[in-house]
Amino acid sequence: MLQQQPLTGSGPPNGRGLAVSGHPGMHALGPAHPPSQRRSDGGEAGLEGTENGHEPRRDIGDILQQIMTITDQSLDEAQAKKHALNCHRMKPALFSVLCEIKEKTGLSMRNNQEEEPQDPQLVRLDNMLLAEGVAGPEKGGGAAAAVSAATSSGGMSPDSSLEHSDYKSKLSQIRGIYHTELEKYEQACTEFTTHVMNLLREQSRTRPVTPREIERMVGIIHRKFSSIQTQLKQSTCEAVMILRSRFLDARRKRRNFSKQATEGLNQYFYSHLSNPYPSEEAKEELAKQCGITVSQVSNWFGNKRIRYKKNIGKFQEEANLYAMKTALGASHGDDSPHTPNSTGSGSFSMSGSADLFLGAPPVNGEQSAYQMGLQSNGNWPSRPSPRPGASPDTDHSDNSD
DNA sequence: CTCGATGATTTTTC
């Protein structure tokens, strides 16, 4: 690796080191000796080197030798040596030799897949994070938008604000973590890149380092870091997906309604047995009273109607019970704790209605004709056509019986 | 663990 090299005292990178950038012209410098095999042991002079009567090779061997051992020395020593090396008269020659070697080896590694094909998976992750409001340009708008999108698309009623805020806070938590991590990575990446570039610059004094090489190195670093980022993105996506599915799939955390809520709903149901189709306003009122949403009220009535109809006998007791309660509540006026009309809004009043008497306890039980509002075909008088606005129903309508 | 009750969702019907 490229660790604690001279980086320390070597001061700001400057023209000297960067002279390399002119490397292509290096050939001009030297006589371009073929890079004949040098002996790493720097061995005795002699041998082929002396043939020419010159000793450039020996000099180069010396320099190489010194370079090889420079890291073993103390910092000061190394600095001094480095300086000496830089000024060595044979340095240009060595440089040119290295240039040539490089020329040959460089070609081979040139064609490695330089351009990464912009990973499609990464694009997908990015898009998703953006859509979820996790990535996006800074703050809240994104997250809020994502939440509202999620709720509306999921058919969630807008009044489940509790879960809503829960979701929101969890999402922004994820968002926060994601951004901190991302920033951390980016910072580390730049730091590391600068570090490496400094090193390369430093090294470029003694060996040829092309800008392209630096670029390549930077590219490698960036790729490494971006693969880490991809992992981060991936796990963030996963977290969001889990959160989302939990939030949207309410079935998974079904809670039974509170006793009080069920009471209120049943109260209404049995006191309107002949026509158990609460108007929109009535639903809203019930929802408010029971602490549930309007769509939950609708669900409840849907379920109740169908289940009641399917097995009237089973609900007999319950019907009697609520008929009694309602009767009591009506006769005592407002002192019943459960009477919904005590809310005073009066949009639906349960005051002793005709239905109540339909439901009068038959005492001897049995389903008999005691079908409370159901017609002989087992249906309620008529499937309530979507009636606009006015509620002719409530109580007075069914006194026709 | 089983099983009935129950809230929610999906499909069908009108």
Place this chain on the structure above:
DNA sequence: GAAAAATCATCGAG
């Protein structure tokens, strides 16, 4: 488009 009907999934008592 709302309700009915069918179905799913969880709860909670035993």
